[in-house]
Amino acid sequence: MLQRNSDLPYVIPDEPAARPAVESWKYPTVDLREMGRILRRRYKMMALPAATLLGLAVIYLLFATTLYTATSTVLVDPRRANVVETNQSVLSNFGTDDATIESQTLLIQSVAILVRVVGKLKLTEDPEFMPKPGLLDPIKRLLFSSSGPSDGASPEDAARARSVEILQKRMKVIRQGTTFLVDIAVSSESPQKAATIANAIADAYFEEQVRAKYDATRIAATWLNGQIDELKSRVVASEKAVEDYRSANNLMVSQGVTLNDQQITDLNNKLIAARVQTAEARAKYEQVQDIAKSGGDPGGINAAISSEMITKLRTQYADIAKNEADLSSKYGARHPLVANVRAQRRDTQRLINEEIRRILDSTKHDYDVARSRETSLQQSLDQLQGVSTSSGQAQVRLRELQREAEANRTQYESYLARSKETTAQESLEMPDSRVVTKASIPIRPSSPKTMLILGLAVMLGLGAGTVLAFLADYLDGRIKTLEQLEAISGVPALAAVPLIGARELARLARRGRNELGRYDPKSTKLLPAPLQPPLTRYAIDEPGTFFAEAIRAVRLALQRTMRSQPVRVVQVTSALDSEGKTTLAINLAQSLALLGIRTLLIDGDLRNPQVTRALCPRADAGLLEVAVGQTAPEHAVLVDPSTGLSILPSTRIKEVEFITELMFSDRIVDVLDYFRHRYELIVIDSPPLVPLVDGRALAELADRIILALAWDQTPGEVLSHAMDLLSPVSDRIMGTVLTRVDLRRLQFYDYYRSSAYLKPYGSASLHAGAAR
Numbered sequence: 199m200l201q202r203n204s205d206l207p208y209v210i211p212d213e214p215a216a217r218p219a220v221e222s223w224k225y226p227t228v229d230l231r232e233m234g235r236i237l238r239r240r241y242k243m244m245a246l247p248a249a250t251l252l253g254l255a256v257i258y259l260l261f262a263t264t265l266y267t268a269t270s271t272v273l274v275d276p277r278r279a280n281v282v283e284t285n286q287s288v289l290s291n292f293g294t295d296d297a298t299i300e301s302q303t304l305l306i307q308s309v310a311i312l313v314r315v316v317g318k319l320k321l322t323e324d325p326e327f328m329p330k331p332g333l334l335d336p337i338k339r340l341l342f343s344s345s346g347p348s349d350g351a352s353p354e355d356a357a358r359a360r361s362v363e364i365l366q367k368r369m370k371v372i373r374q375g376t377t378f379l380v381d382i383a384v385s386s387e388s389p390q391k392a393a394t395i396a397n398a399i400a401d402a403y404f405e406e407q408v409r410a411k412y413d414a415t416r417i418a419a420t421w422l423n424g425q426i427d428e429l430k431s432r433v434v435a436s437e438k439a440v441e442d443y444r445s446a447n448n449l450m451v452s453q454g455v456t457l458n459d460q461q462i463t464d465l466n467n468k469l470i471a472a473r474v475q476t477a478e479a480r481a482k483y484e485q486v487q488d489i490a491k492s493g494g495d496p497g498g499i500n501a502a503i504s505s506e507m508i509t510k511l512r513t514q515y516a517d518i519a520k521n522e523a524d525l526s527s528k529y530g531a532r533h534p535l536v537a538n539v540r541a542q543r544r545d546t547q548r549l550i551n552e553e554i555r556r557i558l559d560s561t562k563h564d565y566d567v568a569r570s571r572e573t574s575l576q577q578s579l580d581q582l583q584g585v586s587t588s589s590g591q592a593q594v595r596l597r598e599l600q601r602e603a604e605a606n607r608t609q610y611e612s613y614l615a616r617s618k619e620t621t622a623q624e625s626l627e628m629p630d631s632r633v634v635t636k637a638s639i640p641i642r643p644s645s646p647k648t649m650l651i652l653g654l655a656v657m658l659g660l661g662a663g664t665v666l667a668f669l670a671d672y673l674d675g676r677i678k679t680l681e682q683l684e685a686i687s688g689v690p691a692l693a694a695v696p697l698i699g700a701r702e703l704a705r706l707a708r709r710g711r712n713e714l715g716r717y718d719p720k721s722t723k724l725l726p727a728p729l730q731p732p733l734t735r736y737a738i739d740e741p742g743t744f745f746a747e748a749i750r751a752v753r754l755a756l757q758r759t760m761r762s763q764p765v766r767v768v769q770v771t772s773a774l775d776s777e778g779k780t781t782l783a784i785n786l787a788q789s790l791a792l793l794g795i796r797t798l799l800i801d802g803d804l805r806n807p808q809v810t811r812a813l814c815p816r817a818d819a820g821l822l823e824v825a826v827g828q829t830a831p832e833h834a835v836l837v838d839p840s841t842g843l844s845i846l847p848s849t850r851i852k853e854v855e856f857i858t859e860l861m862f863s864d865r866i867v868d869v870l871d872y873f874r875h876r877y878e879l880i881v882i883d884s885p886p887l888v889p890l891v892d893g894r895a896l897a898e899l900a901d902r903i904i905l906a907l908a909w910d911q912t913p914g915e916v917l918s919h920a921m922d923l924l925s926p927v928s929d930r931i932m933g934t935v936l937t938r939v940d941l942r943r944l945q946f947y948d949y950y951r952s953s954a955y956l957k958p959y960g961s962a963s964l965h966a967g968a969a970r
Contacts, residue, residue: 903931
């Protein structure tokens with residue numbers, strides 16, 4: 199048993215560093231050997247929960263329904279097919295939203311999908327998916343009669359709901375880690391049915407995806423068609439408003455602008471060109487006027503120089519002048535040919551002058567025409583600008599109507615294009631998931647897991663049993679070892695008297711059969727040795743046993759004390775009744791008497807005289823009669839001829855109050871003083887200390903006290919209480935003796951005092967039995 203080495207409280211030292219390392223306090227450690235002993239000595243308690251749980255597990259396995267599990271694996275693909283849109287790839291990039299995958303996992307096990315599976319496979323007609331009557335159903339109907347499934351629901355709906363509920367319990371939808379793979383596991387009593395339902399759930403999930411997308415697309419298309427009709431009406435109305443307003447305000451448009459604005463632009467361009475022409479004509483005219491005022495040659499003006507006619511005439515004039523010079527030098531100035539050539543020269547000069555005058559007149563005329571045209575264009579432009587200013591406000595309103603019409607047209611065209619795409623997608627809807635692995639028919643059952651259940655039952659049972667064993671051992675305060683006995687009592691533990699089995703005692707009792715016929719049952723003397731209880735003479739009848747060895751160990755301790763101190767009266771007592779003190783007292787007294795020591799055994803337990811009952815049940819005089827003076831001491835004492843032991847019995851007394859007063863009177867002191875002078879040692883079998891005060895009174899008269907305690911029976915608290923009761927005479931306590939020790943079981947507590955360690959040195963009957 200796990201126990202502390204000391205009952206002293208733990209005190210933290212003031213200066214742990216200054217103390218030597220040898221004396222420093224050590225933390226308690228777990229003793230593995232002691233733990234092993236605990237499990238060995240309490241193996242039954244440890245095995246009981248394991249056996250119980252194992253039996254319950256076997257019963258469960260015998261009555262549990264065998265289920266087969268089929269698994270279908272689905273890939274929840276976050277990529278979306280875009281067949282209609284040409285500006286995107288067919289499959290978009292992977293998404294990383296875990297919430298989407300978890301949502302799809304919950305969708306697979308939703309009621310909407312399971313209802314579809316129940317209806318498709320007709321599970322409402324399958325006995326496996328029909329609720330089975332239970333023992334608590336009448337009570338449930340009594341408690342929940344007002345809220346049953348029949349309230350407001352048809353029988354078909356109620357049956358479908360119950361089948362869906364059972365199917366939900368039979369299926370598990372688990373996502374594989376952080377992947378896009380989802381396992382749909384369905385358990386059923388039939389392996390084929392399990393695979394069929396698992397695949398049906400996957401198909402129903404795909405159908406639900408397609409149906410949801412088709413419904414959403416159809417709703418979107420219907421809504422778009424309604425919006426398109428409305429937008430079309432708005433576009434027609436807005437365009438008609440633009441045209442009506444333009445016609446009403448004379449804002450006709452040509453090439454994107456109004457006619458008035460176009461005319462202003464054209465007149466402005468023509469006016470610019472006219473001004474350029476006027477400037478050019480004015481420059482030419484001013485040049486001519488300047489030449490005329492200065493008297494210069496008009497032929498030097500640009501128009502004359504660039505005139506082709508003047509150029510030809512001047513060429514002709516040069517040829518004639520040259521010819522005149524040649525003829526004059528040849529024929530003289532008066533020659534008719536010269537006169538004729540000179541006349542041609544004058545005619546040519548005249549033609550040149552006339553051409554120059556015509557050019558000068560043309561310059562003035564061109565200037566007047568250009569100025570007149572410029573003035574006319576300016577007047578027309580001013581008139582159109584006045585009209586444009588008056589129609590500016592109307593154009594602002596016109597542009598507002600145009601913008602509104604353009605916005606309506608753009609929105610209408612967008613909705614029309616989207617409607618066409620949506621209409622095309624209605625026939626192209628595909629599920630966003632696909633089956634990776636279809637459920638196959640399982641070949642082995644998945645539930646119940648026989649080996650796992652049995653293993654868990656054994657492990658849990660052993661674990662619970664181990665905890666119970668340690669807890670029971672921790673709470674078990676009964677004395678098991680001599681070390682524990684010494685630690686609690688504070689006095690030496692003298693010996694451990696082993697338990698003698700009932701079979702061994704019966705074997706010894708059979709030896710007195712022959713003597714029984716010759717015995718007079720009315721005799722007041724001691725019983726013959728063969729008729730005495732075997733346990734009272736076991737130490738001398740079986741001297742080679744551990745029992746006799748323990749008695750000798752107590753005798754040796756008493757002899758040591760007698761050598762150093764005067765000891766005449768030894769009290770053998772116990773804390774409680776039935777702890778083996780009487781057996782110890784009788785065997786100790788017999789062992790002392792065999793050594794030649796004059797020994798007297800007094801039965802001091804007047805209430806329950808066990809010594810008298812065992813050795814001389816018909817005694818007519820005893821301690822009480824001697825104390826009150828009714829019988830002389832030498833007539834009350836009986837002598838055992840086989841050992842030489844003198845015995846003072848105690849007759850039965852009915853007046854309990856008289857017994858208590860006797861123990862506290864001087865009469866008992868006188869009796870003990872009388873026998874002190876006639877015997878070397880007096881052994882008193884005393885009443886127990888805790889329940890009765892008689893033993894405490896006798897302790898005041900004893901020289902030494904031996905306290906007997908039953909092994910694995912007397913609690914440590916009782917021993918502590920007994921020691922407290924003996925505290926006034928604590929110096930007289932010689933030691934304690936552990937009785938009724940099961941040496942086989944002792945090896946689990948104290949191996950070196952057990953039968954395993956002592957077996958080479960002797961033999962003893964160690965079977966289970968009882969001893970007083």
